[in-house]
Amino acid sequence: MTALPETTQRQLGLVIDLDTCVGCHACVISCKGWNTENYGAPLSDQDPYGADPSGTFLNRVHSYEVQPPDGAAQLVHFPKSCLHCHDAPCVTVCPTGASYKRTEDGIVLVNESDCIGCGLCAWACPYGARELDLAAGVMKKCTLCIDRIYNENLPEEDRVPACVRTCPAGARHFGDLGDPDSDVSKLVVERGGMDLMPEQGTRPVNKYLPPRLKDQIGTAPAAPMPDVTDQPGGFLGWLDKALEKL
Amino acid sequence: MHPAPSVILFSTLSGLGFGLLFWLGLGFPDVSGGVAFVFFAIAYSLAVGGLLASTFHLGHPERAIKAFSQWRTSWLSREGWAAVAALIVGAAFGAGLVYMDQRLAVLGWAASLLSLATVLATSMIYTQLRTVPRWNMPLTPVMYLAYALAGGALLAGQVKFAIGLLIVAGLVQIACWMLGDRALAGSGSTLATATGLGRRGAVRAFEPPHTGNNYLLREMVFVVGRKHAAKLRVIAIALAVVLPVALLMAPFHHVLAALAVLSHVAGVLTSRWLFFAEAEHVVGLYYGKR
Numbered sequence: 001m002t003a004l005p006e007t008t009q010r011q012l013g014l015v016i017d018l019d020t021c022v023g024c025h026a027c028v029i030s031c032k033g034w035n036t037e038n039y040g041a042p043l044s045d046q047d048p049y050g051a052d053p054s055g056t057f058l059n060r061v062h063s064y065e066v067q068p069p070d071g072a073a074q075l076v077h078f079p080k081s082c083l084h085c086h087d088a089p090c091v092t093v094c095p096t097g098a099s100y101k102r103t104e105d106g107i108v109l110v111n112e113s114d115c116i117g118c119g120l121c122a123w124a125c126p127y128g129a130r131e132l133d134l135a136a137g138v139m140k141k142c143t144l145c146i147d148r149i150y151n152e153n154l155p156e157e158d159r160v161p162a163c164v165r166t167c168p169a170g171a172r173h174f175g176d177l178g179d180p181d182s183d184v185s186k187l188v189v190e191r192g193g194m195d196l197m198p199e200q201g202t203r204p205v206n207k208y209l210p211p212r213l214k215d216q217i218g219t220a221p222a223a224p225m226p227d228v229t230d231q232p233g234g235f236l237g238w239l240d241k242a243l244e245k246l
Numbered sequence: 247m248h249p250a251p252s253v254i255l256f257s258t259l260s261g262l263g264f265g266l267l268f269w270l271g272l273g274f275p276d277v278s279g280g281v282a283f284v285f286f287a288i289a290y291s292l293a294v295g296g297l298l299a300s301t302f303h304l305g306h307p308e309r310a311i312k313a314f315s316q317w318r319t320s321w322l323s324r325e326g327w328a329a330v331a332a333l334i335v336g337a338a339f340g341a342g343l344v345y346m347d348q349r350l351a352v353l354g355w356a357a358s359l360l361s362l363a364t365v366l367a368t369s370m371i372y373t374q375l376r377t378v379p380r381w382n383m384p385l386t387p388v389m390y391l392a393y394a395l396a397g398g399a400l401l402a403g404q405v406k407f408a409i410g411l412l413i414v415a416g417l418v419q420i421a422c423w424m425l426g427d428r429a430l431a432g433s434g435s436t437l438a439t440a441t442g443l444g445r446r447g448a449v450r451a452f453e454p455p456h457t458g459n460n461y462l463l464r465e466m467v468f469v470v471g472r473k474h475a476a477k478l479r480v481i482a483i484a485l486a487v488v489l490p491v492a493l494l495m496a497p498f499h500h501v502l503a504a505l506a507v508l509s510h511v512a513g514v515l516t517s518r519w520l521f522f523a524e525a526e527h528v529v530g531l532y533y534g535k536r
């Protein structure tokens with residue numbers, strides 16, 4: 001059903017720390033790997049070894065440069081995937097009911113056997129979180145790894161989304177953002193977690209933690225280096241070195 | 247947005263077809279028998295041809311029937327229902343005219359209303375998208391309706407209505423371009439809000455997430471040169487409105503009327519190409535492309 005639930009019992013989602021992300025793209029690769037081998041149609045590539053390679057990804061890492069009014073510019077790596085919005089416009093536009101938001105945990109999913117591949121939901125998402133797979137002809141998006149987080153065949157520490165499990169910097173956190181006492185909710189409060197494009201009215205569940213302010217290096221210029229070229233040259237220089245070696 | 251030929255053809259042809267059906271339903275022109283058959287055949291080939299063209303861009307056209315299920319929330323689903331209802335009711339009305347020489351007026355009015363509803367639903371698919379500020383304004387459905395009514399009047403040979411409506415459509419079109427050019431700036435979405443980093447300083451896209459192309463860039467980050475667009479706007483207005491109006495003002499001749507129709511269709515196709523090509527999706531912000 002493409003009507004959105006009024007409320008969901010839990011609001012599972014991600015908290016992404018822009019301060020610690022090092023832009024290694026490991027989450028991109030682990031996401032592609034897990035979601036190609038498991039639930040749903042594989043994430044295909046077109047012309048992967050040719051001149052114009054492209055493919056379906058559910059998670060992509062942009063990099064931005066922020067230039068504060070004073071001080072040095074800062075580089076921010078910016079992973080982006082579905083934000084599992086409360087007011088998900090991608091769900092209500094779907095003509096077939098293939099797109100839906102689950103009442104139990106708030107995850108936004110696509111039922112691939114109902115999807116006609118019209119692409120309208122991808123148009124409705126402001127974040128570019130949905131990609132139509134060219135080989136399968138159906139819409140693909142982040143499932144928050146539903147086939148991991150509830151999977152009792154996996155060891156407990158693996159029951160988190162593949163991107164969270166993989167991140168070597170610990171920049172990705174998974175939890176229930178509807179529960180104010182959860183670790184992720186506390187992190188959001190503590191670090192001033194923010195919504196992306198709030199003016200679009202989507203009310204994302206995923207939150208982004210802004211990069212911390214950089215230390216300010218003193219403004220006085222460094223002391224000049226002693227001049228190393230002011231040494232005797234020619235015969236005197238040779239004599240100087242030769243005497244030193246003795 | 248990517249100007250997909252199937253979608254441009256669909257919205258132009260079916261807009262004209264349902265526009266013609268609107269006038270036929272009201273009894274303009276008041277035809278019956280063989281003449282009525284020809285008029286209805288034209289309306290149906292345009293409307294149905296357009297609908298078929300629209301299925302070409304689907305990933306799974308064989309499942310298209312499922313698109314009727316979500317009429318409560320989805321404009322695309324409502325469009326499907328309105329189109330099928332207009333075509334069925336219109337066919338019953340047309341059959342009365344063609345085979346029994348009977349004008350079942352109530353059926354005709356219903357077909358007219360449903361035809362308008364179909365065009366409205368089509369336009370709402372675009373209008374509802376907040377992600378494309380250029381489309382997300384009340385004038386978008388007005389433009390779709392104006393073009394359908396004007397084109398329908400032209401095909402139905404209603405010269406007086408056609409002249410007036412063509413001029414209205416032209417004015418609405420120009421207003422859409424003027425407002426549309428300011429829409430993205432007015433939406434408040436920028437790279438600063440998209441990344442949330444605006445509070446820190448000026449944000450600049452430094453490195454894209456992928457070196458090659460992808461679905462998002464192909465589908466939603468189509469960029470058309472400004473000069474190019476300005477020329478096409480002039481061509482669109484000249485062909486869709488100015489030339490047909492001039493031809494209709496001249497003493498009536500079938501060749502001139504046919505030329506007016508051809509010119510109008512070419513103009514609307516150009517306008518629809520621009521409608522997609524010029525539309526900026528906010529996801530382009532993430533790629534530093536706006």
Ligand code: SF4
Nearest residue numbers: 082083085088090125
């Ligand atoms: S991020 Fe996009 S795809 Fe995900 S729920 Fe929000 S609107 Fe839908």
Ligand code: SF4
Nearest residue numbers: 094115116118119121
């Ligand atoms: S592409 Fe599939 S999931 Fe998206 S709106 Fe169309 S039918 Fe629904």
